[in-house]
Amino acid sequence: MLVLHHGSANMIDTYLRYLTFEKRYSAHTLTSYQNDLEQFQAFLQEQYQQNELSRAEFTHIRAWIVSLVDEKLQARSINRKIASLRSFYKFLLKRELIQQDPCLRIKALKTPKALPHFVQEKELSQLLDQFPFTNDFSGSRDKLVLELLYATGIRLAELIGLREESVDMKAGTIRVLGKRNKERVIPVSLAMKAVMEQYLAQKNSLFGKEANPRLILTDKGEQAYPMFVYRLVKKYLGTFTSSDKQSPHVLRHTFATHLLDKGADLNAVKDLLGHTSLAATQVYTHNSLEKLRKVFEQAHPKA
Incomplete structure (x- = not known):
């Protein structure tokens, strides 16, 4: 994937500022997005000896999802992490920091429909x-x-x-x-x-x-x-x-x-x-x- 050279940490910080001031996301949501991105970044470093999020490819993201499934993480939690990556890479694409979205072929996992709990x-x-x-x-x-x-x-x-x-x-x-x-x-x-x-x-x-x-x-x-x-x-x-x-x-x-x-x-x-x-x-x-x-x-x- 052809990219411009920007540090991942700076990209994450820029993205979080965008979510804070333009999208007005809550502090809880911002923390979740940051944790997901940093977790994926750590996976890239451990498995592929590189931590540039802008260089991630479809196969890298798919491998991360497989590793999360192997760790017995619930499908709903994995889908939230996928959503975090999708949002992040759409942001990078819009800012022309990447030329191709690596999440384009990533699909969410099927989840059982849980009925909302309520009080009688x-x-x-x-x-x-x-x-x-x-x-x-x-x-x-x-x-x-x-x-x-x-x-x-x-x-x-x-x-x-x-x-x-x-x-x-x-x-x-x-x-x-x-x-x-x-x-x-x-x-x-x-x-x-x-x-x-x-x-x-x-x-x-x-x-x-x-x-x-x-x-x-x-x-x-x-x-x-x-x-x-x-x-x-x-x-x-x-x-x-x-x-x-x-x-x-x-x-x-x-x-x-x-x-x-x-x-x-x-x-x-x-x-x-x-x-x-x-x-x-x-x-x-x-x-x-x-x-x-x-x-x-x-x-x-x-x-």
Whole structure:
């Protein structure tokens, strides 16, 4: 492959800056891309005694994929690494740092379709309606976090990014800044408005209205961070649910599944979730179909 001479480290740094400032990828995604590229670079050095990513060829990438399969890495994880390389080499090609894309003939591995984990409606209702949340700031905040994640289906990063001004109590809506800085407006129920009002009163009384513009704060009045919210959700779901998965994203899955179980329009759920394509939303229909199948098997004489 004919290339221009640029160091791999500089290429990776330039690429990561592009993802940071132009694509606005999250820190977590940037770390994943960097790790994948450096891992492939190490493979090139070990197997072919060269570490210039710009000189990699189709056979090198294919050999790396085979080595990952031999290491018993899951197909989903390998596909993520393939996606990292594809994105990187498309960037190099666009910048004319290479003349041919070595990933052009690389195909993703087949993966089994895993259904999204979700919490049963009865279990979640018991948690939100019956758990004795304390009447102080922490209790109000914890209840609001759970209610927001389940009632709106927002992502963890979107929850943390919410500001007080994102909430329009009069209109009963919240403005959410999603992936690629796309904004969407989600309606909230009267019950949610009551939980929100109680929390805001506690927050402003404790820290002052001008202290921190972020909606969800820690006990110290600082902006909530991912692990803080993750631990909070796990604490409550672990008490009330039988689900193996107990993360904020499970509540997003639960939001979508329960809506579709109740007959919500698929396109409407897509918009509420902030998906760019219907295909991403359709995965939740499998859970609804599974529920219908169980009803049929229990009730139909010919089942």
